[in-house]
Amino acid sequence: MAGLMAGFGLYTHAVVRGIPASLAKEALRMGSQSEVDLAGARREHEAYVEVLKTRLGLEVVELPADESFPDCVFVEDAAVVCGDTALITRPGAESRRGETEIMKKALMDLNLNIVEMTDEKATLDGGDVLFTGREFFVGLSKRTNQRGAEILADAFKDYAVSTVPVEHGLHLKSFCSMGGPGLIVIGSSEPAQKALKTMQQMSDHRYDKLTVADDLAANCVYMNLPNKGHVLLHCTSEEWPESATVFEKLKDHMLIPLSNGEKVKLDGALTCCSVLINKKANI
C-alpha cells in the first residue's frame, strides 16, 4: 500500500474557485497598483482549469465565486491538503477568513479528514506552506504566524515542519515551489536565496535547486500523474522569458506554460489557484 510519503505529486482531484468581479478592485495587493483586467484574469483562470481538467484528467471541483471575497480564487490559502488530511486554515488577512467555509465543505465531501484551525491567535495562508514530499516548510510572513505553523505541525505529525522567515514578498511560495521530487524551484533574489539556504540548513534531506531569474516565475505546479509522468505548469515565455527558458530545460517534464499575467498583479501565482488532492492516497 501506499506508505508514508509515497507518490509525491500524485493527484486525482483539484479544487478551484471562480473569479468574482470584485477581484479587480477589491482584492488585496502587496505593491503593484496596475489595473487588473477582470476578463483577462478570467480567461487565464479558465485556461488553467481546463488544463487540469482536460489535459491532465483531474477531477476538478469548481467552487462558485463569492463577490464578498475578492480573493477567493486563490483557494490555496484556505486549505492545506496532505495525504488524506486537510487542514482548514485561518488566513492571515481578515477579509479572507470566510473563504474557508465553502472549501471545508468541498473537502469534507471528498472524505478528507478535516482539521480546523480554530485558535484565534493562529494565522496561516496555504501560500506559505511548501510541502516537499518529505517535510513541510512554513514561511513566517505577514499572513502566517508561528502558531499557525504549530497547528499545521500538529495536523501532519508524520512530517517535520520547519519555519522559514519570509521578509519579502507575500508568501513563501511567492518565490519558490517544488519542481519535482527533491527539486526546489527558487527565485534569484536575495531574499529568495536566503530562504532557500534556511530550508537547506533545516532539512535532513538534500534538495536540488532550480534557480530562475524571476521570483514570481519560481512558482510552478508540479504533478506526477499516471501515464503522464512529471508534469509542470509554469510561467510563459511571454511573461517571464528568462525564467521560462530555464523551465524549458527540464527534459523529463511535460511542460505546460500557463499565462498568469493578470493574477500576478494581485500576487496570485500558479499554485494559488488550486488545491490538489490525491484521493487514492487514502489508505
Next chain:
Amino acid sequence: MTTEAGSETEVKEKAAEESAAEPEQTEKASEESPEPANDQGEEKDKEEKEGKEGKGISKYLPTWLKKQKSQSQTSPTKEAPPTEEAVTEVTANQEGPVPEVNGHAEEVEEKEAAKSEQVNEKEAESDSNASADTEPAKEEKVEESAESHPEENKGITGGAEEQKQGGEEEGGQTSIFQSPLRLVRKTKMKLVVCHVSLLDGTNFTCEVEKRAKGQFLFFKVCEQLNLMEKDYFGLTYKDNHEHECWLDPTKEIKRQIRSNNWQFAFNVKFYPPDPSLLTEDITRYLLCLQLREDVASGRLPCSFVTHALLGSYTLQAEFGDYEPDQPRPNDYMGQRTFAPNQNKEMEEKIFELHKSHRGMTPAQADTQFLENAKKLSMYGVDLHHAKDSEGVDIMLGVCANGLLVYKDRLRINRFAWPKILKISYKRNNFYIKIRPGETEQFESTVGFKLQNHRSAKRLWKVCVENHSFFRLNAAEAPAKARFLTLGSKFRYSGRTQAQSRVASSLIDRPAPNFERTSSKRISRSLDGAPVISITEASENGRDPHLELHSDNKEVSAPQTEASAADSTACDTKEPAKTTEVEIEETVVVQEVSKAPKPGLVTVTISPPVDPPAAEQEETRGEQQQVKAQVEIVAAKETKAPPRESVSSESESEDEAEYHPNVSASICHTQIPEEEEEEEKEKEKEVEVEEKSVERDTVAAVPDAPCLSAEVSQTVEAATSQEEEDVQKKTTSEEMEKEGEREAEESTEDPMLTPDEAPNGHALPEESVTGTHTATTATTEEDQTPKMNGDAPTLAEAEHRPQVICCSEPPVVKTEMVTISDTFAAQKTEIATKEVPIVHTETKTITYEAAQLDGNGDGEPGVLMTAQTITSESLCTTTTTHITKTLKGGLSETRIEKRIVITGDCDIDHDQALAQAIKEAKEQHPDMSVTRVVVHKETELAEEED
C-alpha cells in the same frame, strides 16, 4: 626502541582488538560448542579485552581463553569458577605485590610514567594513528587493552607500559596473570540480582557481580536475546530523579545506579537510519518492539493513518494473515496500544489495512513497519528540554544527523554534525560551537540552558555518543581512565555504526529462531553466572563519577550561556585534597572529509625521544619538553586526498579556551553529505602538519593559549594549517573555571593565569609563576603563528585529554592525533592499581616569547621553554607546567604543578595530595616550593558519588 616495542605491542593489541571486534566469528570458528554460550564467551572476551585484560590475555593465551570460553559456553554458571580459579592461582603470586604497588604506585608511576607514558603515549598514539585509518575502533581497544593489563608488579600503570614497551618480555604472561588477579578479586565479590525489562515486556533476571561493569550485564541480556547486532542497543536505568540514563558499559554498574536499585531496561540506543541494512531479522524485530512502544507512548508522533498502518503491520507480524472467519483479535486489540489516542475508528482502520497484508511474512511485515517508521520526522530523535538564550522553552533533539532545535512542534533550527565544531557543557549550560558559514569569518557558539547540570551532562553525553556512533568510522579513544575531574573524558566506547555494519556483514549464523509474541508474559530468567572479573576493572570501579546520564528531558532553567566562574574555588595554600567535579565538558567535533580514500595514517610520534623523567627534565627544559610534546601530540598524516575518515580526538587549541576541563576531540569523518561544509572543515582540520608533530609541543598553557589560538585560527585558519594545528593543540586545555574561559576569550591570558593556578592545585616544588609564564607563552604563540608552528602543541593541561596535532602536507590530507589514547593507556595502568596514581602528561611549549614574571603581563623576559606535563591516575590528575624564562640574563625556571584529585569517597584526597607533593619534592630536590594552592570543589553528590 620504544617505538618498536610499541609497534609490536600495538600489533598485538590490534590483533586482540580485532579479535574482540570479531569475537563472535573467531570464537565460533575456534570454538566448537555452538550454543548461546558463544555469545557469552564472546562477550566475555570482549569484556576482557575491553576490560583491558582480555585482549592481552586472549592474544597471549589463546588456548586458555578458548578453554574458558568453551567452558563458559557449556555452562555459564560454571564459567566463572574455572576462570576464577585459574586466575586465583595466577593471581596469588601477584596479589601480594599489588597492594604495595598501589601505595608506591604514584611514584613509580610517575617515574615510569615519565618514561612509559611518553613511550606509551607515543605508542598509543601511533597505534591510534595507525589504527585510526584502518581500524578506528582499534585505537580505543588498544587503549583499553593497555588499561586492562591490570597489574603487574607495578600495578596497572606498570603493566600497561610494560606490555607495550617491554612488549615481549613479560607481555603475554604478565597480562595473563594480571587478568587472573582481577578475576580472583571478583570472585570474592558479592552477586547482585539484576532485573532487566526487555522490549517484549518480559523481564530478565540475572546475577551479576556487584562490581560488574555495565557491559557485562548488557552482554548477558544480548545473549539472552540471542542478539548479535547489539551496538544499536543499550541498557537504561533510572537515576534518583527518575530520569532514564544509559548505563555506561565501561563502568561499574554499582557506581552508576543509585539507591541500589538494580532495575534496568533494554532499549534501542541508536536508531538505525536505514533498518533494512541490518543483517538479522531478530535485530529488526527488537527495533520494531522499541518503535511500537515509542509510537504507542507518543514519543514518536505520527498521524492517524500512519498509526493505523504501523498497527496493521504489527498485527500481520504477530498474527499472520487476517482471517475473516476467525474472530478478530479484539482482545488483543483491547490489550494493545497502538497509539496514544487509540479509538475504535483507528482499530477498524488497522483491521482494514491488516487485510491488505495477506501473505506477508512476519519478517516482511516488520520490514514494512520499519520502512514507514523510519520516515517519521521524529524517528530516532532524542528530545531534551531546554531554554534558548532568551529563556524561551525549546527542545533539543539529538539524532543521527545532528542537533535539532524545536520550539513546540516546529523545527526552528538544525545543526548538522559537520557544522558543529565543539560541544560542551558547563553546569546547566550546553554549548555548541558552530563552524562558520561560507560568508562568515568566525565561529559562533550557541548556548542553551538546561534544567540542571545533570541534564546538561546527559545531553552532552548523548551528543557525544550519537556523533561518534553515526559519524565516525571508529569511536574516539575514550579517556577511559576516567577521572573526570576537570572534565569528563566520557566518550562513546562502543562500535560505531560503520563498524557495526562491518561486523554485521560478517555474521554467519543461521537466522536465529525467535518468537514474536503478543503476549508479554513470557519471561525467562537466566541466572547469570558469576561475573567474571574481566568485566570489572578496578579502575572503573574507582571512578567516582557516574558518567552516564543520558536522555531525558529536564526542565530548563532560564539562563543561557552564562559563563559563571566556578562557584567553589578556594585557594588555600595548604595542600589539601581537592575534589573537583567535572563541571564542564567539551567535545570538539570535527569531521573532515577530505580525500575520498582513506589515506594511511601514519602516526608520527614526535621524534624527540621520550625523556625519561619528563618532570625533571622539564626543569631544564626544552629538550624534555620536546619529548613531552611528542607524547601528547600524535600526528597522523595521511596522504589520501580522498576523504578519509579518521576519527581522532584532538583538542583544538582554539576551542581549548572553551574547553573547560573537557577534552576536546576532533574527529575527521567523511561525510558524504554536506560536502561543502566538510571541505571547509577540511581546511581547518586538515591542518595537520607533519612538522608540527615534532615541533608540536604541547603548550600546556591552559586557558590563555586557547584564546589566542582561537583568534589565530579565525584569522589564519584557512591560511596556515600549521597554525591551526597549533591552535588545536592548544585547545585542549580546559580550565575549570568557566569564567576564565569567557574572560579569556575576551581578554586573553592574564586573567587566566590566576585562574589556572587556583584550578590546579598548586604543588609545592614548582613555583606558581611557571604557570603564568606558560600562559603567557601560549598567548604569544597565538599571536605569532610561527611560534605556534614550532611550539604549538597544547598539552592538555589537566584534564583536557586530547591534544591533536594535525599537519597536512600540502597534498596530503588529514590526520588526527589522538592524545586520548595515550592517556587512556596511562590511565589504564593506573586504574589497575586502583590506588590513586598520578599520571603524568607532559606538555611542553617552547618558544621565544616575552614573558612576564608573574602573570604574563606582557613583555617580561624571554620565554625559553614551557612544558606542561599532565599525568592522570584514577583519582588524580597532575599537570605540571614548567617554564623557563630568560630575563635580563637570568634564567628562571618555574614549575607549577596542578593536581586534581577527583573524589570518590573511597579516595583519600589528602593522602593523594600529600603523595603528589612528596613526589614533586623528590623530583625536584633543588627547587623550593613557594606556594601551594588548594582549590576544593565539591560537587553534586548526585552525579558522582
